[in-house]
Amino acid sequence: MQAKIDTSRLEKVLKNIEKVSDKKASMAVLSMVLIEPNLEESTLYFTATDLEIGYKGKVFAEIEGVSAPFCVSAKKLYEIVKNFPEDTLYFIKDENKLVIKDEEEKILYNLSIMDGEDFPSLPEFGEEHSVEIPGKTLAELIDTTAFCTSKEDTRFVLAGIYLEPLKEEGKLRAVSSDGHRLALLDREVSGIENFPEGFIIAKKAAKQIEEIAEDELLIRLGFTNNYVVIWTSTALFFARTIEGPYPDYRMVIPSEYQNILRIDRKLFIDALKRVSLVVNERFKPVTLELLPKEVILTSQETEMGKAQIRIPGEYEGEPMVVNYNADYLLDALQIMKSEEVEMKIGVGKTPAILTGYRDEGFLYLLMPMVL
Known part of the structure; x- marks a missing residue:
């Protein structure tokens, strides 16, 4: 069998194949990709599985001759194709090897192959659900x-x-x-x-x-x-x-809040990053003191020292002090898109809820820290 294949399309499929194949498998075949030529469809099918996940992709190819399915190393095949300099490449399946080359045979690889019958069968899936x-x-x-x-x-x-x-x-x-x-x-x-x-x-x-x-x-x-x-x-x-x-x-999402903070998202991110420079590396606690027109961010005093940063914010509710993990706050703020975010803050061990007007359908809930 000989097949002429577009390199970029093949690379796209093999990138997913390589991620699925099990490099540390006790069964050698699970580190391989199953290649199935289909002459009638002018298509090569590529399949990989680690028995928990699986991927089957297809690539159009100009195929001559017939061949039974066979397996080659998924990692090596992907590395070869990823670094192949030509727009098209050729597969030639011999008795016990797969030859990969360019049209003029300036580039030539030989990969060992295994019988496709050794590859595990995949579950069948219908589209009804x-x-x-x-x-x-x-x-x-x-x-x-x-x-x-x-x-x-x-x-x-x-x-x-x-x-x-x-x-x-x-x-x-x-x-x-x-x-x-x-x-x-x-x-x-x-x-x-x-x-x-x-x-x-x-x-x-x-x-x-x-x-x-x-x-x-x-x-x-x-x-x-x-x-x-x-x-x-x-x-x-x-x-x-x-x-x-x-x-x-x-059950853990509160339905009502009396305390609401509205604050510029980027300003909040910058302040959290700066105050985090001297927080405890393990728990990353930061204290928020909430005032009507201002939020005071403070780190807990450590051997390195202490930080305090004041930023403007619109706060509705009784003045209060609450502690959060700075990284947990940053994780959500950095994924959001709103210029201004709204933070609903509960009393005691009640979690806070973070939302934004440009983050429709998104809700982030964060438990306070007890220091």
Whole structure:
């Protein structure tokens, strides 16, 4: 078999393949990509899996001759194609090797191959439990909430992003939390009322979905048999979801507040960064003293010293002092787009809520610190 392939299109597919393949697998075949030539469709199919996630993409190719499916190293193939200087390249499948070359054979690689029969079979997925969604919308839902997932192995259901269909509202909601804070984003999605139920995507799989979705005008998102699946015009990606119920996050979102701070977002970010220069590196506590026209940010005194910064802000409520993790505040403020943000602040251990008029559908909840 010989195939002539566009290098850039092949590189795009192999980039996703390389991320899915398991480099540390005990089974050598899981570090490989399965290549399936289809002469009738003039297409090469590329598949990789680590048994938890999988990707199958296709690339148009001018194919001559027939060949059974075969496997090569996903990492090496991607590195070769990524650094290939010509716009087109050639695959020539021999008895026990794959030759990769340019038209004039100035560049020549030989890669060892394995029989395609050794590659694990992938689950079959139907599109009956799926919905069409703009790629940018799905990418935004993941990107805006992924930073809030838990890094603790013991809280496995919090280590992912919860995607929940709000059927009556016609929206898809993404929620993430590490137990100290929570990020939530709603986006309208046509046809979401037909979606079966919510599910939790592990952060690694979610970020791969985000990368794939970012480049697509429309994709199809599905959930079936504990797998999240996306279909694009040229690929299929699937990942096993995190099993177990997601905590009832609605219970921790207060419905009423008496204290409201409105403040310039960039000014707030700059002040938090400056006061953080001398805070405790582990917990990053910062104290906010809230006055009618002013916010005073203060660090706790340490061996390094202490910082105090005053910035203007519009505050409604009784003057109060409250402590937060500076990094947790910065994480949300830096992902938001509004020039001015609104912070609803509770008394005692009540969490604060951060929103912005240009961040429609976004809500960030943050627990105060007890010092």
